[in-house]
Amino acid sequence: MRQRLAYLIKFFLLTVLLFFTAKVAFMLLNHEGHTFSAKDVVDVIWHGQSLDFSTSLYILAVPFLLSIVSLWLKDSKWIFRILRVFYAIIATLMMLAFVADTSLYPFWGFKLDATCLQYLETPVEARASVSGLYLTIRILAIIIGAIIIYRLYAAIPQWNKAATHRSSATFANLLLIPLFVIGIRGGLDESTTNIGQVYYSQNQFLNHSAVNPVFSFVASLEKTASVNIVYEYMTDAECNQVLEGLFDTQSVESDTLLTTQAPNIIIILMEGCGGEFTEIAGRTDVTPHLNRLMKEGIFFSNCYANSWRTDRGTVCALSGYPSFPTMSVMKISSKTRALPNIAMSLREQRHYNTHYLYGGDINFTNMRGYLIAGGFEHLISKDDYSSEEQNSSKWGVRDDITFQTLYGMATTAREPFLIGFSTLSSHQPWDVPIHQFDDEVLNAFYYLDQCIGKFINQFRKTKAWQNTLVILLPDHGIPYQEFDESNPLKNHIPMIWTGGAVRQPRVVEQVCNQTDLPATLLGQLGVSHGEYTFSRDVMSKTYTQPFAIYTHDDSFSLYDSVSFVNYDLIGERIVASQGRKNPRLVERGKAILQAASKDLNER
Numbered sequence: 302m303r304q305r306l307a308y309l310i311k312f313f314l315l316t317v318l319l320f321f322t323a324k325v326a327f328m329l330l331n332h333e334g335h336t337f338s339a340k341d342v343v344d345v346i347w348h349g350q351s352l353d354f355s356t357s358l359y360i361l362a363v364p365f366l367l368s369i370v371s372l373w374l375k376d377s378k379w380i381f382r383i384l385r386v387f388y389a390i391i392a393t394l395m396m397l398a399f400v401a402d403t404s405l406y407p408f409w410g411f412k413l414d415a416t417c418l419q420y421l422e423t424p425v426e427a428r429a430s431v432s433g434l435y436l437t438i439r440i441l442a443i444i445i446g447a448i449i450i451y452r453l454y455a456a457i458p459q460w461n462k463a464a465t466h467r468s469s470a471t472f473a474n475l476l477l478i479p480l481f482v483i484g485i486r487g488g489l490d491e492s493t494t495n496i497g498q499v500y501y502s503q504n505q506f507l508n509h510s511a512v513n514p515v516f517s518f519v520a521s522l523e524k525t526a527s528v529n530i531v532y533e534y535m536t537d538a539e540c541n542q543v544l545e546g547l548f549d550t551q552s553v554e555s556d557t558l559l560t561t562q563a564p565n566i567i568i569i570l571m572e573g574c575g576g577e578f579t580e581i582a583g584r585t586d587v588t589p590h591l592n593r594l595m596k597e598g599i600f601f602s603n604c605y606a607n608s609w610r611t612d613r614g615t616v617c618a619l620s621g622y623p624s625f626p627t628m629s630v631m632k633i634s635s636k637t638r639a640l641p642n643i644a645m646s647l648r649e650q651r652h653y654n655t656h657y658l659y660g661g662d663i664n665f666t667n668m669r670g671y672l673i674a675g676g677f678e679h680l681i682s683k684d685d686y687s688s689e690e691q692n693s694s695k696w697g698v699r700d701d702i703t704f705q706t707l708y709g710m711a712t713t714a715r716e717p718f719l720i721g722f723s724t725l726s727s728h729q730p731w732d733v734p735i736h737q738f739d740d741e742v743l744n745a746f747y748y749l750d751q752c753i754g755k756f757i758n759q760f761r762k763t764k765a766w767q768n769t770l771v772i773l774l775p776d777h778g779i780p781y782q783e784f785d786e787s788n789p790l791k792n793h794i795p796m797i798w799t800g801g802a803v804r805q806p807r808v809v810e811q812v813c814n815q816t817d818l819p820a821t822l823l824g825q826l827g828v829s830h831g832e833y834t835f836s837r838d839v840m841s842k843t844y845t846q847p848f849a850i851y852t853h854d855d856s857f858s859l860y861d862s863v864s865f866v867n868y869d870l871i872g873e874r875i876v877a878s879q880g881r882k883n884p885r886l887v888e889r890g891k892a893i894l895q896a897a898s899k900d901l902n903e904r
Contacts, residue, residue, distance in 0.1 A: 304460035305368045311457045312364050316357040319450060320513055321346050323399045328510050330403050334782065335506040348501045349511030356516045358484045363387055365481070371460070381459060392450035395515065396443045402514035404439055408729065409609075410780050411854040412496075413514040414521030414627070432730055496520060500872035505786070508872065521627065530628050531902065532894040543885075543892035549843040550831045552824035556840040557804065558599055562826045563651065564802035565769040566719045567711060568643070568818075570618060571749060572611065572727045575778025576793040578746045582784075587738075587747050590754030591795060594773065596806060598799030601839070603812045605849035605860055606777045606792045611723065612666035614776035614815060619643050619675060619721065621819035621836025623897040626852045626870060629666065630901065637671045639904035641832040643819050645676030647719050650828050654678065654714060657721040658707055660686070660698030677721060681706060699734065700726040700749060704756045712765050723776065724749060742781060757799065767801035774818065787877035789865040792851045792858065812847040812862055813839045835897065848886075850893055857894065859886040866890075 324345055328337060367384060371377040402413035499511040535543075578587045581602070585592060595602075607617040608624035612631040616622050620640040622630060630636055647653035656679045663669045663682035672680060683697040693699040707722050714720065726733050726748060731741040733748035753773065760766055775794040778784070784791040796818070813821075817837045823830040824838035837844055851858040856876065858867045864883040867876045868890060875887065 304458075305371070308457060308459055309361060309365055309368060312454070313357050313361050315453060315457065316360055317350070317353050319395065319453075320353040320356065320515075321350075323395075323402075323514070324349060324510055326399070327403050327406070327514075331406050331506075333407070334785075335504075337504075337507065341504075341507055344501070345507055345510045349499045349513060352496070352499055352511075352513035352516045355485050356513050356519075358481055360391060362481065365477075368460075377460065384459075385455060388451050388454040389447075392447040392454065393443070395450055396446040398514045398518060399446065400439050400443050402517075406509070409854065410785065412509050412512045412517040414517050414854065435730075496871050500869070500874075505869070505876060508869075530625060530898055532891070532898045534891040534895055537899075540892045540895050543888055544896055547846055547848070547889075548835055548837060549841070550820070550834060550836075551843055552820070552830070552838040552841045554842045555824045555838055557825070558798065558807065558840065559770060559802050559825050560804050561768065561802055563717055563768075564800070564826075565711075565714075565717055565765065566647075566653075566822070567707070567769060567771045567800075568618070568719070568721050569707075569753070569771065569773050570611075570615060570721070570723045570776045571753075571773060572724045572776060573779045574727060574746055574749060574775040574794070575606070575781075575784070575791060576795055577778065577781055577784045577790055578743070579795050581793055581795060582790050587743050588750040590750045590757065591773070591797065594753075594757065594797050594799050595795065595808075598797050598803050599807045599809060601796040601798075601809045601811075601813060603810055603847075603849075603860075603862075604774075604794055604796040604817075605812070605814055605851055606775060606794045607815045607851055609777050609851075609853055611776045612668065615668070615723065616640070616671065617815040618774055618776065618818050621816045621830075621833040623816060623835050623850070623893065624852045625894070625897065625901075626854055626857065631671045632667045634667055634670050634674070636901060636904055637667070638674045640675065641819070641830075642675030642677075643822065644672075644719055644721070646819070646823055646828055646830065647717075647826075648676045648678075651717065651826070654716075654718045655721075656681070656710060656714060656718065657723075658703060658710065659683075659723045659725070660700070660703040661696050661723075661725050672721075681710075694726055694732050695730055696725045696728055698725075700724050700752045701734070701755075704752045708756055708759055711760055711769065712763050716768075724752070726752075742779075769800045770798060770802040771800040772818070772822070773797040773799070774815065786853055786856055786858065787867055789858070789860060789879060809839060811839050811844065812849050812860055813837070814849045834900065848889070850890055852894070857890045859890045861886065 325342060328342060328345065364384060364387070367380050371380045374380065398413060405413060496512055496517060500508040501511070502508055576582055578584055580592045580595065606614060608614050610629065612629045613624045616631050617624055620642050622640055644655040648655055655677045657672050657677040658681045659668070661683050663680060669680065683691050686698045686702070690698050690702055693702060703724070707720065710720055727745040731745040733745050735748050735751065736744060737747045738744040757771070774796045778792045778794055780791060816835055817839050819833045820830045820836035820838040821840060824841055830836065847862060849860040855871050856867055856869050858865065861883065864880040864886060866878045866886045868887050869876045
């Protein structure tokens, strides 16, 4: 009995120590852009220990049960064999979690969770963000680390004596089960162990560092196991009261921006091109063509992204539908079929010919299914190019090549037409064919801007230009240097309308979202947009309460003309704010999430 108990205690302590070590490694390997001291490392370990203990008890459950079974066996050899297999499995899973958590954090800015599983359905596209060397190093780290962890577990002294008082020893062990349960759930209170309990700092990096990645991943599986995600913060009546007048689906005396109500339309979703690379943040060197188009066309100067991923931002822009922190609507085919879409509205009400162009794998994240369900008749993607063109970049066909395809489509397509186009080169690993900057990120966005400038200059010389509206809009912003979730500029994106169909240059200063594109565009065309229940016509007289919302994996941000607030959904607190204090912003954000999740579940 004592030998078994000593084994279990040593197993538990080793597991906890491994989690402590992983925290330190996570902080050191993600130190860029984050300052912390030795005391911060100690605080992270101290505040995160409750999740480490809980997760370690989960893992200890198998050895614990096997030790009870061994009480009734004369020889425990086959128990030891099972334990060795268990060591190998746990060691491998731990290293997968540690390496994935540490590697994904610079890209996503949040802890490992089940979101990563959604992108494993198309592994070729998922790995396009990184180099072969990057993957090789991490695979080796997983293998070497798993071997080390396995050997550490295997080195724990096991029991070598058969039990003499089996019944009493078994009974004594069974008495430990309530302690296991209490330890796993984090006490006897109504609230059980959760990620938010380890949040202790105003520095989100320290909070994230304190979170156990294995616990984070397993806990998130419950959230993503069903598409019926529900946010419930208040009664439906209270929710409706908070949202009253915010989402009017009618256009009333909309201010006219165009010369015609039947223009050809090109919508270009610029991969990751947040405002931090443009004059919005005072930069004039990275995107000179976009900066020029802001002055020559209609510039929505206070437009904000709704989300942080292409699949989510695309739905926001084309369907006017909100984004969710932990779920991608595009990937749920049963839901996307019920969404409105600019393409379907123009096809059904104005008989537009609809096309979509994307140089990558159009099956990635169910993009093909979403576009077809949304009314795009003709799709051009990676498979329609030569082998050489398909391999011109990690993600697929390079932007300079697809922009030439766009030019051909814009000058030959049967009118009236709508062409949607998603660029892809301004994405990790930033492999573009020019080298204007030493900074690879700036270089990639400079390249995108050059492609846009060349296309606009070329298209401007054609007859088709005169009756065409070109809409330039990022799918999302990206974290870059000081631009993170606490910085409002991170999600501040340029929306530009240009082309011969634009009446005159203008700056629209109203705060708005990507999701407002459908209602605003259709309002200009005199097309009904009543089914776009979360999209607002920014130019309508009904748009009297301007605001914007952005959702991230574990937070949301709200903006109005004088205030900004970033709210942590896990820690249930305000992380950052600027401008005039407005306590109703957080309430409004919660109400929008509640209403949106209810709407999604009813579709």
